[in-house]
Amino acid sequence: MNRRQFLGTASAAAALPASANPVDKPALLGGTPLKLTGARQWPVFDQTEEKALLGVLKSGHWYRGSGQMVRKFEEQYAALTGAKHCLAVANGTSALLASISALGIDAGDEVILPPYTFVATLNVILEKHALPIFVDSDRATFQMDAAKLNAAITDRTKLILPVHMGGAPVDLDSILATAKKRNVPVIEDACQAHLGEWRNRKVGTWGIAGCFSFQASKNLNSGEGGAVLFNDASFHEATRAFHSNQTNSQSLNLRLTEFQAGLLMAQMTRIEAQSKTREQNAAYLTKLLSEVKGIAPAKLYPGCTRNAWHLYMFRYDKQHFAGMPREKFLKALAAEGVPASGGYNPLNKQPLIARIFATRGFRRLFTDAELKRWAERNHCPENDKLCEEAVWLTQPMLLGPRTDMEVIATAIGKIQRHAASL
Ligand SMILES: Cc1ncc(COP(=O)(O)O)c(C=O)c1O
Numbered sequence: 001m002n003r004r005q006f007l008g009t010a011s012a013a014a015a016l017p018a019s020a021n022p023v024d025k026p027a028l029l030g031g032t033p034l035k036l037t038g039a040r041q042w043p044v045f046d047q048t049e050e051k052a053l054l055g056v057l058k059s060g061h062w063y064r065g066s067g068q069m070v071r072k073f074e075e076q077y078a079a080l081t082g083a084k085h086c087l088a089v090a091n092g093t094s095a096l097l098a099s100i101s102a103l104g105i106d107a108g109d110e111v112i113l114p115p116y117t118f119v120a121t122l123n124v125i126l127e128k129h130a131l132p133i134f135v136d137s138d139r140a141t142f143q144m145d146a147a148k149l150n151a152a153i154t155d156r157t158k159l160i161l162p163v164h165m166g167g168a169p170v171d172l173d174s175i176l177a178t179a180k181k182r183n184v185p186v187i188e189d190a191c192q193a194h195l196g197e198w199r200n201r202k203v204g205t206w207g208i209a210g211c212f213s214f215q216a217s218k219n220l221n222s223g224e225g226g227a228v229l230f231n232d233a234s235f236h237e238a239t240r241a242f243h244s245n246q247t248n249s250q251s252l253n254l255r256l257t258e259f260q261a262g263l264l265m266a267q268m269t270r271i272e273a274q275s276k277t278r279e280q281n282a283a284y285l286t287k288l289l290s291e292v293k294g295i296a297p298a299k300l301y302p303g304c305t306r307n308a309w310h311l312y313m314f315r316y317d318k319q320h321f322a323g324m325p326r327e328k329f330l331k332a333l334a335a336e337g338v339p340a341s342g343g344y345n346p347l348n349k350q351p352l353i354a355r356i357f358a359t360r361g362f363r364r365l366f367t368d369a370e371l372k373r374w375a376e377r378n379h380c381p382e383n384d385k386l387c388e389e390a391v392w393l394t395q396p397m398l399l400g401p402r403t404d405m406e407v408i409a410t411a412i413g414k415i416q417r418h419a420a421s422l
Contacts, residue, residue, distance in 0.1 A: 026414055027337075033336050037401055038399060042217075042396040043221050044274070049266040052266040056259050056262045059258075062259065069259075072261065073256075073261040077264075082202050083204065083230060086229055087228045088255075088260075090224065090255060091215060092214075092218075094254035095212060095226040096161075098239045102235060102239040105130055110156040110157045112153070112157060112161060112184075113125065114163050115346055116137045116344055117163040122350075126356050130158070132348075132353070133377065134348040140296075141300065142168070144175070158185075161187055164189070164190050164196055164203050164308070167193045169300075171303065172206050176206060185208050187207050187211065188204050189211050190203045190229075191212055192219075192308065194218065194275075195219070195271065197306035198303050205231065208235055209228050209229065212227045222260040222261075225263075225264060278308075279306070282309050282398055285405040285409065292413060293416075294318070295315075295412060296315040297313070297314040312393040314391050315386070315390060317389065322420040322422075323419075326388065326389065337411075338407065339397075341394075342390060345387055
């Protein structure tokens with residue numbers, strides 16, 4: 001079906017009363033569900049992975065100290081991303097923890113992050129007994145609003161930790177310019193952004209470090225796993241030292257196993273092709289959704305030359321759906337066979353933060369007045385709205401055939417036409 005035929009079918013269906021057209025009737029009202037034809041299976045694997053895992057098993061070299069797989073993976077991931085150095089670690093959280101520790105982030109420092117991210121970005125800051133300073137979101141893009149960064153920097157700010165949310169790059173030009181002007185280092189949380197690019201250069205290679213996750217949902221997957229990219233040899237060395245217990249400097253054991261490295265190299269044989277499929281499908285879906293009032297796909301900044309499409313994110317405006325709450329919209333979509341999620345809650349408002357601020361360590365470090373000032377600064381109104389409007393589709397949905405994008409758009413159109421009765 002071409003686009004014109006598809007839209008024609010959709011509008012022809014709209015002309016019929018719901019009762020006369022079971023295909024048009026929403027599944028939530030007893031109509032026939034639509035079906036994505038793609039298997040949406042994740043992870044994808046075959047004998048390549050079997051061979052890699054069995055190879056490590058039979059070698060008896062299961063840890064990086066005796067085997068070669070982790071080292072080889074580091075070389076391959078550095079080559080894939082164009083980074084000078086790569087350090088493999090146990091997971092994305094370890095990538096963040098090791099790099100901010102190597103940078104010397106310490107108790108009482110301030111670290112800047114977005115409020116629209118996975119809780120791990122916050123957890124590593126709190127683990128250091130540092131203060132998380134949230135910079136509001138740009139609702140149009142779902143990313144940290146770079147225009148609000150400068151005002152959040154104080155003489156206690158020791159790090160800017162932006163996140164390439166959903167796999168799409170943040171506005172790196174503006175963030176790096178502000179960071180340079182204020183003399184604050186940047187570490188990129190690229191945990192969702194494998195192969196993402198800003199001005200034709202991979203994300204994760206712009207800051208002093210770039211952190212990646214290979215957790216099971218990610219576009220590059222070894223169940224758990226992570227990596228840090230560097231262009232600076234001494235910062236690479238410092239992070240490497242932190243990730244493998246030392247007697248002469250502060251450190252932990254955050255090492256990746258040889259099995260995971262074997263899996264990652266097998267998965268990397270498909271990453272480029274999978275990424276291209278996601279890009280093509282996402283572009284087509286955006287085109288189809290541009291016809292639907294009340295659905296606003298996340299915009300990309302002009303410097304984005306490649307989106308990693310870990311998530312397909314859009315904003316849902318209930319005004320164009322007869323006032324139907326987002327939760328109902330998600331339910332109706334799921335009934336059509338299109339699973340979607342409402343995404344994150346505002347991270348800057350999580351009760352977790354107050355609980356951690358009440359611990360002995362934080363009480364020793366910060367006075368009541370200081371924590372009160374933190375609370376006064378902690379306002380992200382745009383992000384609060386974003387968290388109410390967001391809808392996510394996950395990356396395996398973009399790996400199906402092109403017709404699956406038509407199914408997603410048809411499901412949304414169908415729900416919109418019947419919104420008043422849903
Ligand atoms: C933005 C972001 N940061 C950090 C992490 C932490 O990665 P991991 O789960 O591998 O520890 C994740 C993923 O889970 C993430 O999405």
